[in-house]
Amino acid sequence: MSNEQIALFTIFGGTGDLAKRKLYPSLFRLYRKGFLKERFAVIGTARREWTDDYFREVVKESLIDFDSSENELDSFASHFYYQSHNVTETEHYHNLKKLATALDEKYRLNQNRIFYLAMAPNFFGLITEHLKSEKIVTPDGFNRLIIEKPFGTDYNSAAKLNDEIRGAFEEDQIFRIDHYLGKEMIQNISAIRFGNNILESLWNNKYIDNVQVTLAEALGVEERGGYYDKSGALKDMIQNHTLQVVSLLAMEAPAIFTEKNIREEKIKALNSVRIYSPEEVKQNFVRGQYGAGKLAGKEFINYRDELNVDPQSETETFVAGKLMIDNFRWRGVPFYVRSGKQLTEKGTRINIVFKPTPINVFRSENETACQAQDTPRNILTIYIQPTEGFSLTLNGKEIGDGFNINPVKMDFRHSADTLDNSPEAYEKLILDCLKGDSTNFTHWDEVAQSWRIVDVIRHVWDQETTEFPNYASGTMGPQAAFDLLERDGFNWIWNPDEWYRERGQLN
Numbered sequence: 001m002s003n004e005q006i007a008l009f010t011i012f013g014g015t016g017d018l019a020k021r022k023l024y025p026s027l028f029r030l031y032r033k034g035f036l037k038e039r040f041a042v043i044g045t046a047r048r049e050w051t052d053d054y055f056r057e058v059v060k061e062s063l064i065d066f067d068s069s070e071n072e073l074d075s076f077a078s079h080f081y082y083q084s085h086n087v088t089e090t091e092h093y094h095n096l097k098k099l100a101t102a103l104d105e106k107y108r109l110n111q112n113r114i115f116y117l118a119m120a121p122n123f124f125g126l127i128t129e130h131l132k133s134e135k136i137v138t139p140d141g142f143n144r145l146i147i148e149k150p151f152g153t154d155y156n157s158a159a160k161l162n163d164e165i166r167g168a169f170e171e172d173q174i175f176r177i178d179h180y181l182g183k184e185m186i187q188n189i190s191a192i193r194f195g196n197n198i199l200e201s202l203w204n205n206k207y208i209d210n211v212q213v214t215l216a217e218a219l220g221v222e223e224r225g226g227y228y229d230k231s232g233a234l235k236d237m238i239q240n241h242t243l244q245v246v247s248l249l250a251m252e253a254p255a256i257f258t259e260k261n262i263r264e265e266k267i268k269a270l271n272s273v274r275i276y277s278p279e280e281v282k283q284n285f286v287r288g289q290y291g292a293g294k295l296a297g298k299e300f301i302n303y304r305d306e307l308n309v310d311p312q313s314e315t316e317t318f319v320a321g322k323l324m325i326d327n328f329r330w331r332g333v334p335f336y337v338r339s340g341k342q343l344t345e346k347g348t349r350i351n352i353v354f355k356p357t358p359i360n361v362f363r364s365e366n367e368t369a370c371q372a373q374d375t376p377r378n379i380l381t382i383y384i385q386p387t388e389g390f391s392l393t394l395n396g397k398e399i400g401d402g403f404n405i406n407p408v409k410m411d412f413r414h415s416a417d418t419l420d421n422s423p424e425a426y427e428k429l430i431l432d433c434l435k436g437d438s439t440n441f442t443h444w445d446e447v448a449q450s451w452r453i454v455d456v457i458r459h460v461w462d463q464e465t466t467e468f469p470n471y472a473s474g475t476m477g478p479q480a481a482f483d484l485l486e487r488d489g490f491n492w493i494w495n496p497d498e499w500y501r502e503r504g505q506l507n
């Protein structure tokens with residue numbers, strides 16, 4: 001059976017950074033794998049006046065890292081067309097419609113259309129309204145809208161944006177991208193949980209002590225200071241990616257692994273995340289901003305000295321917090337989350353920290369059960385990126401005299417070969433959209449609840465200023481983030497082996 005997908009892509013923001021860095025390379029990968037063959041076309045639109053030929057050169061340049069022949073690049077690029085278009089001008093949509101109709105006929109596209117909004121969100125409502133009023137949305141075939149983040153800047157703006165878009169597209173036609181949902185190991189969370197009875201049967205507050213989710217970045221804001229300074233880490237990384245990861249970890253098992261069932265369970269999990277009072281926000285969430293520092297021999301500047309960042313900026317580049325999930329499964333189990341820029345290293349990891357055995361039977365005879373140190377905790381670490389895999393520590397007997405208990409690690413990592421051949425997040429998500437599968441996109445109800453969770457935090461922070469910068473680049477964030485866990489008698493785990501060693505539980 002052919003895997004070929006048939007569609008016309010219209011990319012709004014076709015001259016932009018996202019299109020060049022992510023979208024064109026992803027389309028090329030789909031082309032190479034045969035998901036896109038002859039029956040596809042791409043219209044790139046933006047205000048600048050480019051010719052088709054120039055556009056095709058830009059597309060080819062974006063594929064420079066691929067080992068491909070000029071012939072292959074030319075035949076791929078020949079499917080690309082450029083239409084100069086200002087999204088605020090109604091007449092411009094007429095030309096877009098003409099071109100779309102012509103390409104539909106030329107490539108026999110069955111009126112299947114994907115509109116990719118790779119532009120600033122303030123244009124989304126306007127574009128979708130025009131797509132409908134100017135009848136660029138087709139009566140036959142499918143019409144799907146891919147929307148980039150950020151989806152609003154708080155609950156109210158997101159709801160307004162949603163209403164605007166829903167004026168032209170139904171919820172099942174809207175594909176809100178969260179590129180973390182396209183990552184292989186994020187998708188693997190469900191496989192690890194629901195495919196392994198030894199884990200799922202322990203996946204609750206009886207056996208799990210705490211859950212830790214870290215989304216760490218080594219880089220700073222780079223050229224995106226203008227956007228980032230208005231956003232900050234809470235809206236940039238917690239509202240979307242982090243809460244999505246939490247919902248996948250916390251959700252109940254779906255009756256069957258389908259889009260609708262998964263979505264329902266994720267929404268229920270998010271709805272159970274406690275919305276904090278202002279006092280609880282102060283106790284449970286902390287923020288940071290990076291100062292100058294040194295990392296791997298490289299000097300980093302203060303966040304406030306970055307390009308397009310306000311020199312007095314109060315924007316956080318780091319967030320750590322404790323989420324509580326008020327349902328039967330999770331009552332009392334803290335979900336610690338943290339994300340920040342310019343930290344020690346790039347890495348996304350999840351640690352599921354199990355409770356120790358009820359009593360340490362290996363204690364010495366002159367110790368009571370209360371005096372003895374706990375047995376080392378079992379830790380399940382899910383490595384999302386850059387290394388991908390998972391490990392589980394179990395306790396065993398140390399070789400030799402006596403009866404010393406040692407954690408040993410069962411470690412699985414995907415090989416470099418597998419990783420090289422595995423699809424990139426955007427590639428996967430675009431293919432899902434072509435197939436009409438929105439499992440790995442965010443539904444409005446998820447977006448709405450995520451905003452409700454973070455809005456109260458933002459509101460409290462906006463009332464107060466903090467002493468910034470409060471962490472040096474190349475560290476894992478401000479002291480307050482460490483205190484947050486220590487207060488609960490715990491510590492962040494980054495590398496489980498080091499963590500055991502620090503506790504004298506591993507030689």
Ligand SMILES: NC(=O)C1=CN([C@@H]2O[C@H](COP(=O)(O)OP(=O)(O)OC[C@H]3O[C@@H](n4cnc5c(N)ncnc54)[C@H](OP(=O)(O)O)[C@@H]3O)[C@@H](O)[C@H]2O)C=CC1
Nearest residue numbers: 013014015016017018046047048086087118119120148149
């Ligand atoms: N870049 C990234 O890595 C990521 C980006 N995003 C999101 O993707 C979206 C696009 O980001 P990015 O590509 O970085 O942004 P850019 O600023 O690089 O691109 C913006 C695009 O919009 C076009 N544009 C601006 N105004 C108009 C207009 N009135 N009519 C038509 N076109 C217009 C610009 O072209 P021209 O000037 O020629 O009109 C350009 O193609 C944003 O929502 C961003 O938040 C999300 C995640 C990551």
Ligand SMILES: O=C1O[C@H](COP(=O)(O)O)[C@@H](O)[C@H](O)[C@H]1O
Nearest residue numbers: 149179180217236237241348385
């Ligand atoms: O959405 C975003 O994600 C990136 C981090 O993505 P990753 O796939 O490299 O982990 C982050 O740098 C950016 O600020 C944010 O907008």
